[in-house]
Amino acid sequence: MARRIIFLLFLIACVVDRSVNVHCEKQLVSSFDKHDNASSSLAELFSGKRIPLFRYITNKTSRLSTKAVQVGWDRGLQTSLYVISVGLGTPAKTQIVEIDTGSSTSWVFCECDGCHTNPRTFLQSRSTTCAKVSCGTSMCLLGGSDPHCQDSENYPDCPFRVSYQDGSASYGILYQDTLTFSDVQKIPGFSFGCNMDSFGANEFGNVDGLLGMGAGAMSVLKQSSPTFDCFSYCLPLQKSERGFFSKTTGYFSLGKVATRTDVRYTKMVARKKNTELFFVDLTAISVDGERLGLSPSIFSRKGVVFDSGSELSYIPDRALSVLSQRIRELLLRRGAAEEESERNCYDMRSVDEGDMPAISLHFDDGARFDLGSHGVFVERSVQEQDVWCLAFAPTESVSIIGSLMQTSKEVVYDLKRQLIGIGPSGAC
CATH class of the missing domain: 2.40.70.10 (Acid Proteases)
Structure with a gap:
């Protein structure tokens, strides 16, 4: 299946644009899963380029966490997720995640009894840098979950829950680990949700989670500032058959602002x-x-x-x-x-x-x-x-x-x- 093809890749990072003229610096990258020969070889092929971004056809509406009124013919429309591959943990495990500028909390499907799983489900226990976020910490407060902590002595884990306009939701426990875009683009101690349960999980198709690129304190850009202060993307035009990734790719870039004139x-x-x-x-x-x-x-x-x-x-x-x-x-x-x-x-x-x-x-x-x-x-x-x-x-x-x-x-x-x-x- 084509989803297996995306399994793969990734590499590099060039990035963004900004005010007067902008563009981001390109940085080389190698594979995320050193133990996965298929992933490694594909990543090497893409080395030195922007991170490929794919269009994935699914059944969903806007995931914007602000309630919008849904009416008319768009209810049953097959629409698109835009996804990239990142690495999570140590050693980095490939995760295919949706890029979402309409929310700020990132999350992935994690190991737990009875959870939604696929071959790339994140295994917290196998990452040497993974740790739970505790109740009472500043990050738990930033995640908006600390008030929902019960007894920090008997229940120390920080819960998270994100609800979306399309009716789907993700909830579980906050963790911290290294988020990898390339060998030189890493965010250590990145806070994200480990999805232990969800409502409408099928709405997320076969992706492994979501990368929150919004303006909130939990977003990728806020957690990586000032190391990275801009990101850009290009969403591909070409449609593909339902459940497959388009042959034409877009790109996603994360980095520092440089000069450019056509934006x-x-x-x-x-x-x-x-x-x-x-x-x-x-x-x-x-x-x-x-x-x-x-x-x-x-x-x-x-x-x-x-x-x-x-x-x-x-x-x-x-x-x-x-x-x-x-x-x-x-x-x-x-x-x-x-x-x-x-x-x-x-x-x-x-x-x-x-x-x-x-x-x-x-x-x-x-x-x-x-x-x-x-x-x-x-x-x-x-x-x-x-x-x-x-x-x-x-x-x-x-x-x-x-x-x-x-x-x-x-x-x-x-x-x-x-x-x-x-x-x-x-x-x-």
């Missing part, structure tokens, strides 16, 4: 009520160069985030109504046929690719991200006919710029300068 940036915005996410100050959306008639407050009220863990984009109902009406007018004028059975879905066989509506995002600091037609629609089979549906859904909570709108572009998180950037299409 545009907007500032991160702190919100007192939600410190787990990287917010941006979106003020307007334009379609084919014309701004929608919306007040900036419609987005600022709850905030806006980029989320690699949500394929669709979520915006307030009023904004979606105006956007969908503008899209409808343009498509009907260009020869699309409206689907009667599905709202905001169209048969676009008569629409040239160059006539697909293009979207730009405008921010309070004057930044503008031209996203083109990527992520505006998602293909779906309706009554044995291929149709295209608007890749947006309404929310009463945080607005989400989903992964579809980010595909093929380098997306940069510069923690030091507090900036998020997007490069031109074609980065992967």
